[in-house]
Amino acid sequence: xxxxxxxxxxxxxxxxxxxxxxxxxxxxxxxxxxxxxxxxxxxxxxxxxxxxxxxxxxxxxxxxxxxxxxxxxxxxxxxxxxxxxxxxxxxxxxxxxxxxxxxxxxxxxxxxxxxxxxxxxxxxxxxxxxxxxxxxxxxxxxxxxxxxxxxxxxxxxxxxxxxxxxxxxxxxxxxxxxxxxxxxxxxxxxxxxxxxxxxxxxxxxxxxxxxxxxxxxxxxxxxxxxxxxxxxxxxxxxxxxxxxxxxxxxxxxxxxxxxxxxxxxxxxxxxxxxxxxxxxxxxxxxxxxxxxxxxxxxxxxxxxxxxxxxxxxxx
Numbered sequence: 001x002x003x004x005x006x007x008x009x010x011x012x013x014x015x016x017x018x019x020x021x022x023x024x025x026x027x028x029x030x031x032x033x034x035x036x037x038x039x040x041x042x043x044x045x046x047x048x049x050x051x052x053x054x055x056x057x058x059x060x061x062x063x064x065x066x067x068x069x070x071x072x073x074x075x076x077x078x079x080x081x082x083x084x085x086x087x088x089x090x091x092x093x094x095x096x097x098x099x100x101x102x103x104x105x106x107x108x109x110x111x112x113x114x115x116x117x118x119x120x121x122x123x124x125x126x127x128x129x130x131x132x133x134x135x136x137x138x139x140x141x142x143x144x145x146x147x148x149x150x151x152x153x154x155x156x157x158x159x160x161x162x163x164x165x166x167x168x169x170x171x172x173x174x175x176x177x178x179x180x181x182x183x184x185x186x187x188x189x190x191x192x193x194x195x196x197x198x199x200x201x202x203x204x205x206x207x208x209x210x211x212x213x214x215x216x217x218x219x220x221x222x223x224x225x226x227x228x229x230x231x232x233x234x235x236x237x238x239x240x241x242x243x244x245x246x247x248x249x250x251x252x253x254x255x256x257x258x259x260x261x262x263x264x265x266x267x268x269x270x271x272x273x274x275x276x277x278x279x280x281x282x283x284x285x286x287x288x289x290x291x292x293x294x295x296x297x298x299x300x301x302x303x304x305x306x307x308x309x310x311x312x313x314x315x
Contacts, residue, residue: 001122002188003028003043003069006177009195012161018178019134020161023196024117025080025174025290025299026073027089031055031116033063040072042089051089053109055116058151067123068146069185074114076294079172084112084293116152122185130185137185161197169199174290174299200288204307205236207255207283208262209276220248223303224263224272225287232264233281236296238272242288242303251306255279283308 012020028043038056040049049056052072060066074085088109121141122130129137138157147154157179158164164176175198183193205225213221222240226233243251261268262281286304293299 001030001067002045003030004120004186004188004194005190006194006196007190007192009178009197012165012176012178012197013195014161016159017180017182018161019138019157019159019181020164020176020178021119021157022155022164022168022173023175023177023198024071024073024155025082026071026085026114026117029070029072029116030122031060031068031070031118033060033066035064036061048089051109052114052116054113054151058116059148060146060152063146065123065126066121066144066146068116068118068141069120069122070116070118072114072116074112079294080174081293081295082299085114088112088114113151115150117155118146118152119155119157120185121146122187130187133182133184134179135181165197172291173199175199198290200290202286202288202304204284205287206233206281207251207279207285208233208235208281209272209278210252210255211238211276218252219245220251223251223285224268224276225285225298225301226263226267226281228281233262234296235263235267235272236292237289237298237301239285239287239298239301239303241301247303247305251283251285254283254306254308256282 030041032039038060039047040052040055042048072085073080074088076084118141121137121144124140124144129140141154146152161176161178168175175196178195178197180193205227207223208226209224210220211222213219220243222238224235224238226235256279258278258280261278284307286307287298287301288304289298289301291299
């Protein structure tokens, strides 16, 4: 079963017809328990069961028949860290790694525990409940006893969306999801009965490299950006959205190639080292994003435009 998806909203809706939940920055997952066997499917339907033994080994295995929708998150300093949980999903980079395990994988997973934030129930005790309204499914979820306080939680739902939205901004969380209390669950549908409100910030960064679109030598597919610090140009992430063909060409006209990586040593992940065209760190750009991970990496960055009024690492 594919998960129901939320439509974007400029601000949280108001009124008694809505309840509001934290939008967790993690991996959307459908967790199915059948006869005590726990399986985990990602939003795309890929089997990720082997990657999350703390969930498959939780007390969910005591259930005979239940299907839950939720988000798998890794908390770093109390806040969800998307990069950490994605590394748990496929540490070797690729779908084939989702089902692969090794002793080293097990040690790595133990160092970065995750938890499943269950926010909906789709089937229970032999009955599909997707046609029930959200309020009834929520009561069923809260009464099912799926939370164990360690690997599985049932996060709170709130009446005041504006207050929750403000609190998530202060805490550096991605945003909130608002749900109509009378809405059924619509598998695979992006519905306006679920609305997501997210915090996007805009900051200025120095361009240190660019990567072409696959199959092209001259079209920008992504840029690598950083910030000037006392230790040099620190890498902050790969920006791969927000470009049009014209804006990419305009950016390339301002970039000056250089033979070596301008970022500080050991700052880039291996996947960003190969295939990148390095440039002199002279040009700055505006980037919108959903905050930063504990390591300072940008979450879901998007290119906004050139800032020719601000110098780069040499400016």
